Amino acid sequence: MISESILQGEKVRLRPVEENDLPHFVGWLADREVTRWLAAMGDPPTLDDEYEWYERRRSDPDSVMWSIETVEGRLAGNVELRLSAQPRRAEIGIAIHDKTLWGQGLGTDAVRLVLAYAFEELELNRVELTTDEANERAIRCYEKCGFVREGLLRQHRFIDGQFGNTLMMSVLREEWAKSQPRAAVRRAV
Numbered sequence: 001m002i003s004e005s006i007l008q009g010e011k012v013r014l015r016p017v018e019e020n021d022l023p024h025f026v027g028w029l030a031d032r033e034v035t036r037w038l039a040a041m042g043d044p045p046t047l048d049d050e051y052e053w054y055e056r057r058r059s060d061p062d063s064v065m066w067s068i069e070t071v072e073g074r075l076a077g078n079v080e081l082r083l084s085a086q087p088r089r090a091e092i093g094i095a096i097h098d099k100t101l102w103g104q105g106l107g108t109d110a111v112r113l114v115l116a117y118a119f120e121e122l123e124l125n126r127v128e129l130t131t132d133e134a135n136e137r138a139i140r141c142y143e144k145c146g147f148v149r150e151g152l153l154r155q156h157r158f159i160d161g162q163f164g165n166t167l168m169m170s171v172l173r174e175e176w177a178k179s180q181p182r183a184a185v186r187r188a189v
C-alpha cells in the first residue's frame with residue numbers, strides 16, 4: 001500500500017509515492033553505482049516495469065511505501081516497510097536514488113522516521129533488514145538509527161562476478177525506545 005501519512009523529519013519529508021515519481025526512478029535505476037547495492041535489482045527497469053511495480057505496491061497490504069524528498073521538495077528516493085507474516089515484525093528497504101544526495105544525512109533521517117512510525121503507529125516489535133556487507137555507508141546509517149549487526153550470510157549474493165556476504169541487522173522495540181531521539185512525526189494527511 002502507498003502510505004497516506006506524511007512524515008516530516010529534519011532533513012526529509014516522506015510522502016505518498018506518486019506516478020510522477022516513476023520516470024525519475026527509472027532514470028536513476030539505470031545507474032549501476034546505485035543499483036549494485038539493491039539486492040532485488042536485476043536489469044534496469046523500464047517505465048512500464050515501474051508502473052507495474054507501483055500498481056503491485058498499491059494493492060499490497062503488507063507493504064507501506066513512501067517517496068523521500070528533501071525538505072525543499074526535491075525527490076531523493078523511496079523507502080518501504082514490508083510487514084512479515086510473523087506478528088509485529090517488518091523489514092525496511094531504502095534507496096536514495098539520487099546519488100548526489102548521498103552522505104548528507106537524508107537516509108538516517110528517513111530511517112528514523114520509518115522506525116518511529118513502525119514502533120509508535122504500527123506498534124511493531126522488530127524491524128529488520130539485510131545489506132551487502134561491503135555497503136559501509138548503509139551500515140553506518142543503520143547503526144546510527146539503532147540497528148545492530150545480527151549475523152552474516154556467507155557468500156549470499158553474487159554481485160559483479162563475485163560472491164559477497166549479506167549482513168543481517170535489526171532493531172527491537174525495547175532498544176529503540178531507550179536509545180533513539182524521538183523523530184518528529186507529523187501527520188499531515
Ligand SMILES: CC(C)(COP(=O)(O)OP(=O)(O)OC[C@H]1O[C@@H](n2cnc3c(N)ncnc32)[C@H](O)[C@@H]1OP(=O)(O)O)[C@@H](O)C(=O)NCCC(=O)NCCS
Nearest residue numbers: 037095096102103104105106107108131136137138140141
Ligand atoms: C544507504 C543510504 C540509504 C544511506 O543514506 P545516506 O543519506 O547516504 O546516509 P547518511 O548520510 O544518513 O549516513 C551515512 C553515514 O555513512 C558514512 N559513510 C559514508 N561513506 C562511508 C564509507 N565508505 N564507509 C564508512 N562510512 C561511510 C557517512 O559519513 C555517514 O556517517 P556520519 O553521519 O557519521 O558521518 C543511501 O546512501 C543509498 O540509498 N545508497 C544507495 C542504495 C543503498 O545502498 N540502499 C541500501 C541497501 S541495504
